[in-house]
Amino acid sequence: MSLNHGFSHLAMPGPTVIPDRVLQAMHRPSPDIYSGELVEGSTALYADLKRVAKTDADAVIYIGNGHAGWEGALANTLQPGDRVLALYTGRFGRGWASMAEALGVEVESLDFGEAQPVDPQRVEDALRADTAHTLRAVITVQTDTSTSVRNDIAALRAALDNAGHPALLMVDCIASLGCEPYHMDDWGVDVTVAACQKGLMTPPGLAFNFIGKRARERRASLNRVSNYWDWTPRIEGEHFYQKFCGTPPTHHLFGLREALDMLHEETIERTWQRHAACAGAVWAAVDAWSQDGPLRLHIDNKAHRSTAVTTVVAGPGNGPRIRQWCIDNVGVTLGFGLPVGEIESARPDNLFRIGHMGHVTANGLLGSLGSIETALTSLGIDHGAGALENAAKSLAAAVSR
Template sequence: MVELIYTIYICALFLCCGWLKLRYQFSKLVCHISSKDFYLFALSFYYHSALVNKRLACLLFYAGIQCSSQLLLGHSKSKPELSVPSSSILSLKLSFPPSATLHKTRFSFPRDCLVGGDKNWLKFEGREKMDYVNGPGRNHLFVPGPVNIPEQVIRAMNRNNEDYRSPAVPALTKTLLEDIKKIFKTTTGTPFLIPTTGTGAWESALTNTLSPGDRIVSFLIGQFSLLWIDQQQRLKFNVDVVESDWGEGAKLDVLESKIASDNAHTIKAICIVHNETATGVTNNLAKVRQILDSYHHPALLIVDGVSSICALDFRMDEWGVDVAITGSQKALSLPTGIGIVMAGPKAIEASKTAQSLRVFFDWKDYLKFYQLGTYWPYTPSIQLLYGLRTALDLIFEEGLENVIARHSRLGKATRLAVEAWGLKNCTQKEEWYSDTVTAVLVPPYIDSTEVVRRAWKRYNLSLGLGLNKVAGKVFRIGHLGNVNELQLLGCLAGVEMILKDVGYPVKLGSGVAAASAYLQNTIPLIPSRI
């Protein structure tokens, strides 16, 4: 009899709220929370229904939230349709467990829930909060790393763990160590695949080749060169910082004057970021080597190639780079987790006398296991190794020079789009333009952070924020790794809509048209895999 009474009561509530719009997506309940006043309204639904059935309580709690928000804000001008499948209600089994009290089904509320603004989702005990990137379609990832991962790589990594001391993993590692040299364009380098990020690779390069107090010259041209300099100083090196305006390349004339006056060879290393992703600036490494050679200076050339190697032209042997580093999450199109260090013969020799403290990043531990044929002093990520194998295979299938040419085309197309929009590149000279990331300057009346926020919230498009000195002034479009023409054009179309949203007078389609025309006309110039 009690069940019947409650059933009639619940049905009456639904009839009274027949105009209410309900959504039931993917077995998760989604709502907009409008005002603190909804609590009292929703609580009356929830309290009675919780005594009957938890699932029904969830439905009615959501109904109360929707009802209150529409009543309070007047959002329901017309009669919304009922979109909850009838089976969702009819299949409910009503029961009366003694413990079915109000506190048994708990909800948590985000503080910034706004109707018509940010989308927020109800969080149920035992369930994860639904993320917007799990909504319709896919997230369009156009930050300058991490980048899109090819499906082939994802499938290659989808495997169980293996014993890294078994014969299979050393055999795999041997091929990786040989093939990874090709993307650095070196035959004499010694590779280290370290379970770390680019920051760890920085530290490995420095501590294995230098001693505390050593004098080094380091160029500050953006956020990531700044972070590297901070690391160098914390490692107790004596750093000569050569600073440029953000948007300019390294001041190589200053380097030349320092090298020319260093007759005692007190400078032990030159540290330079090849491609600064914060500003979209690429430095001329060949010129750096030319300066060192012209004065017969023995300083090591240590290069951060995190966002350049395997995307931009990089020639380790030809340019006399002594240590170069990159990360798996950039142009290699893998998840984060492998810091790749390539050490030339001079760097390996320097590591024998370097006095910097190191444990996890010590090259001699790796070299010892290389000689044993087991390769790994510490546990590697087996899944990432198989992913790296597939990533290299894809690069060699396309052809490394074709990969570099593809990045060049995508970079040029992006810059043409920016020009068509009437905006400026943060990079101040064409000789410094990056082919892996474009930093776009916005007018003073626009906050670039809002551009990035709106891109993610409204269009499911991920763009790079402006960092540090250029925060709020630029947004960044990453075009490196596993990306093609149509993907880029979709990104550019999204950026145009966002610019329109934030009040910039862009002509929709202008940038896409400029980029499309260039890409179409340059297709025959690039050899195809077909």
């Protein structure tokens, strides 16, 4: 007998649960795209988007997914033959670098493995070794969604400053914006890349570039950028139409407007705290399971863990088994393991991921954790006792803080 009837729950690290308010905001007839509400509301929309990244920098929106955000950032700052330093802490850092290579950029990489964050000292050393300053940018992710490693972006900025290196600092916040503390201006980030389908709770389809002054200067120094990717008309264009190099993504913008209202009603700081509280409950549960049997957290050190997604090591073959069991029997969809490197424990079939980002509530999270516990019991996978009790205690402590 399957119990997968009734309300289902998505616990993937993106796309995430879309709040009813966002869905309802999108459920309306097509608007005028030359004047009226959409056009008049755009100044406030961009301003509120920038508040989430804690920046006064320029912002552009592409119709596209996270890959589009990557390409926008690369296309406006680099040309074929330029060199970048790419930092790997999982699959997504590698993915962005591979896109740079496809655009003719030469990539020098530093690989920090599958379970460790970027070591700023190694970055500083690599930059110091580049005495001719041929590296034009450092590209990295804040949270690598495959490993659930979170990098310390302020420490990276310090590494560039200590080395006295002029490379741009470009950060992928696709999995972390609206979930984890991020201060683009205070941390001296030149370009932030993000997308709408994770912390921003909107259906996939919008990518964002936040563009600091030095990055705009770099764009101005390039001879040619394709019309579609070019930041300049998207920032300076006289007509709303130019912000999108064509027809605007009307309904996505209505959805984003509502999602930003929700974030700012909660306040971005409290949103970060809610994510931290939910992550704490997940870690407490996995700690209990890990007391007996194969399950454990992929990232040992709490300080290196994302508070938006958790990668769980589950034992060979168990990742897909647990995930499928939850879909089939209790209507919970977890994230599957992604190939993140060569080490045995990080093989995709050894992993599953719990997304606790965006419209995540303690009740939904407890449902996901209880569902995993039920899967472990049903599948006969050894696990320690007390996971839900641990999670409840962790949440109770967060509420009373």
